[in-house]
Amino acid sequence: MVTPEPAKSLRPPGDATAASPAASVDQVDTRYLETLIGYNARRAALAVIGVFLPRMAAFGLKPVAFSVVSLIAHNPGITSRQLCAALNILPPNLVGLINSLAQRGLIERLPHPRDGRAMGLHLTEEGREVMAQAEKTASALEVEAAGRLSAAERQTLITLLRKVYLPD
Amino acid sequence: MVTPEPAKSLRPPGDATAASPAASVDQVDTRYLETLIGYNARRAALAVIGVFLPRMAAFGLKPVAFSVVSLIAHNPGITSRQLCAALNILPPNLVGLINSLAQRGLIERLPHPRDGRAMGLHLTEEGREVMAQAEKTASALEVEAAGRLSAAERQTLITLLRKVYLPD
């Protein structure tokens, strides 16, 4: 018998890097990747978005669109440039989104009170109604997406994540 | 004077939703979005990737490629299908990546010991050398990316993130 028995899923605590050339893998060892914040943050974000997408499809809002409309709701008169800075979006990529939101009647562009180049963004009455429901859904969805976390753990997680991506 | 004074950055604790039609925004209020785990996780992941990309460009490895090579390093003989399942990648999107890694001489495909359809993936000697440096860089980069977090906080963050995206 040249072929060894299938490797047991339990590997030495050190590592499994040294193995025979023709080895096969039973249980995939992801322990190293799981020591990296970037890896875990990305996996967690994609998992939450996976729950977010089908639920928010009822409102026709994908994650970025939801963020944009939410910021307009809480910052009446915000400009495209301010949205881009706050959400790390590039201006050309926001144009189409703003257009479609305006066409759907969720937002409207009013002239900026002090800068003739800029447009202040505001929710329409329909936009306010849709967003009230959408934010309610998004907040409820949090519990479902992070079902194994207690309220205190959720707060801790958010605090730590903000420390990662916020300057200072 | 019809135009009101620019709104102060301090807003009432309740919210700033109600404001005059022609209002302009001084400081953008992102407090609602920051109550959402998905929003924070996505922002944090993008921030870490922003540090990761230029540093790992020296090895010619972007995040997904790094994850793939790392899993091959720690799981010699892993198959494409297993990589896809572990990293949530779709098979057609892995083909080109595996090809380029093989062409660069970092990995090699050996026949699977017990499944004639599958190929076991292994690092070459050069792949082992590159990956040793790459993982060293990635781990050092963690401290830089999460500079404001203590070691204990980093561990807490990782534990909480895993609870979000891992089943069970």
Place this chain on the structure above:
DNA sequence: TATTGTTATACTCTATAACTATA
């Protein structure tokens, strides 16, 4: 019949350069 790896392809997301109008 089910699965591995693959091709072809489409769709979405993100990035860069350049233009206009206002400041």
Place this chain on the structure above:
DNA sequence: TATAGTTATAGAGTATAACAATA
């Protein structure tokens, strides 16, 4: 000159359908 918004376009990332070889 600098900035807000826009256009056009390119590139990267991600998705589905269908196929050949093997289980």
